[in-house]
Amino acid sequence: GNSVTQMEGPVTLSEEAFLTINCTYTATGYPSLFWYVQYPGEGLQLLLKATKADDKGSNKGFEATYRKETTSFHLEKGSVQVSDSAVYFCALRGSTNAGKSTFGDGTTLTVKP
Amino acid sequence: DVKVTQSSRYLVKRTGEKVFLECVQDMDHENMFWYRQDPGLGLRLIYFSYDVKMKEKGDIPEGYSVSREKKERFSLILESASTNQTSMYLCASSLLDRGVTGELFFGEGSRLTVL
Numbered sequence A: 001g002n003s004v005t006q007m008e009g010p011v012t013l014s015e016e017a018f019l020t021i022n023c024t025y026t027a028t029g030y031p032s033l034f035w036y037v038q039y040p041g042e043g044l045q046l047l048l049k050a051t052k053a054d055d056k057g058s059n060k061g062f063e064a065t066y067r068k069e070t071t072s073f074h075l076e077k078g079s080v081q082v083s084d085s086a087v088y089f090c091a092l093r094g095s096t097n098a099g100k101s102t103f104g105d106g107t108t109l110t111v112k113p
Numbered sequence B: 001d002v003k004v005t006q007s008s009r010y011l012v013k014r015t016g017e018k019v020f021l022e023c024v025q026d027m028d029h030e031n032m033f034w035y036r037q038d039p040g041l042g043l044r045l046i047y048f049s050y051d052v053k054m055k056e057k058g059d060i061p062e063g064y065s066v067s068r069e070k071k072e073r074f075s076l077i078l079e080s081a082s083t084n085q086t087s088m089y090l091c092a093s094s095l096l097d098r099g100v101t102g103e104l105f106f107g108e109g110s111r112l113t114v115l
Helices: B096-101
Strands: A003-006 A011-014 A019-021 A023-026 A032-038 A044-050 A056-059 A062-065 A075-077 A086-093 A101-103 A107-112 B004-006 B010-013 B019-021 B023-025 B031-038 B042-049 B065-070 B073-078 B087-094 B110-114
Touching: A003 A086, A003 A101, A011 A019, A019 A107, A023 A032, A023 A086, A032 A062, A044 A062, A101 B042, B004 B087, B010 B019, B019 B110, B023 B031, B023 B087, B031 B073, B042 B065, B042 B073, B073 B087
Parallel strands: A011 A107, B010 B110
Antiparallel strands: A003 A023, A019 A075, A032 A044, A032 A086, A044 A056, A056 A062, A062 A075, A086 A101, A086 A107, B004 B023, B019 B073, B023 B073, B031 B042, B031 B087, B065 B073, B087 B110
């Protein structure tokens, strides 16, 4: 079946540091890949997505590239802010398995001023 | 602004009680989902629905049931709550015709504590 493996957290960075959160996946067919973010006390919201190989998703300074050869979708940001403190979930939605979404365990990011 | 609304943010129930969690979306989405979120376990799919009166089991359906009488509303039911059902419950929806490229839209979550 489909699976998503995320870099374990928690991750603590200073403001303006570079962020990478690793995500690798296992899936049959041609999945779409997503990063969702959950701010404290809220539900998840879409951060960015990529629907085919070599696509780059980007939003709010975050980027991730769909790498089929390494089955990866790593999240990066060049300069994090305190307001980026949240839980980040990598997810895929498969062309098989009735299009259901599979989520990673989440990575908690704390950015200190 | 599009919205998924969960009726209760916080609930405290006793073991053996029947619990209803309600979810309403205003985006005319066909697909609706119920997940539970637990630390270290990510999100796990309980049930989903692609249409009115239609339901499919997810990965952890035991101890739960669902109801979808109207397109906009998807209810999660705990027939007899147990302490191991203490969790955060998240409702989500998506468009059917976006297929696998469509993202999920989530509610704010319902934190259930079973004593």
